Amino acid sequence: MMITGKQQRGVGLIEVMIALLVLAIGVLGYAGMQLTALKASEDANNRAQATLLGQDALERFLANETAMASYTDVDQWPDESTPPGEKPDVLNDCITSSCNANDLASWDISMLAWQAANQLPAGMIAVDECQHATGISCVVVSWNDDEPNDCMTNDGVNTGIGTSCVVLEVAR
Template identity: 35%
Template sequence: MISKDHQKGVGLIEVLVALVVLAIGVLGYVMLQMRALEATAESAQRVQAMNIARDLAERIRVNRDGWTFGTTPTSYLTEMSNASKQINNEDSKDCSIEFCSGAELADYDVDEIVTFAQNLGMSMNLMQCPKQSTSSTTNGRYCVYVAWGNTSATNDAGTTDCTNGASYNIKSTCVIMELYQ
């Protein structure tokens, strides 16, 4: 009689290999889900930032005394440059119940919008957009910057700045909306 030696433990090794392959697949799926959640959170932040910028743009367009055609939006630029002082400004006149001048309305608008943005963990800025050519002295465009996370709502060469001239910085988390006169 011929005796056959049976291999022992081969089934167990196959099961272990299958478990390793399954574990790698599950980890890949978990990573995809995490990336999907990150993308969802980022898109929600972008939508919120766009709504804030649009709100400021609409308020500026309504308040023509705060931004006269052919001139700089002095009232809004001044108020936004003092934006950190505008958060919950008790000295600001409540223009929702009282008559206000253009400058007072600009102060009220900036106070409301900056406070709302701050409550969402965002910072804001309003400045002249970068020039498209070196020959023009002014381009008549102003940019509303809304930034969140570690990004500052500024246009400079730093790594935490939103833009560096005419392009977004790598890994910046911000939205820019242009306003035209």
């Protein structure tokens, strides 16, 4: 039995529509991969910034050992993220005038908190004695919905999947 031209009407259009559907699914898959890559790239950038900020904090408090107690006192560190923007006036104090060791520690803490807020989304930083070991200080940098105390447990460091934390340990 032979199919006439009238019976074949629309078959070519259906083939084109199926091809467009397959193409659309492929484009959506590609867009999803790009979005995943963008999120992973942003997370890697945040982790790199947090690591640099943590290293800066370590260097600051190791350079000012006479005020070590000020750096490792968790009450000296802000409880919430500093609003991003211009540097607070207190940050000019140790630049324009001389400071003693404790003033420098307060200045460093203010500067580090300001940097965390400006370099990371809802960024926070704190230095505290590590809960899982004595004589070791932990520099904790967190961002997004995590706070520095969310990154530490009695068993050690909590940097599981989905956490926005970087923890650096230093023996003192």
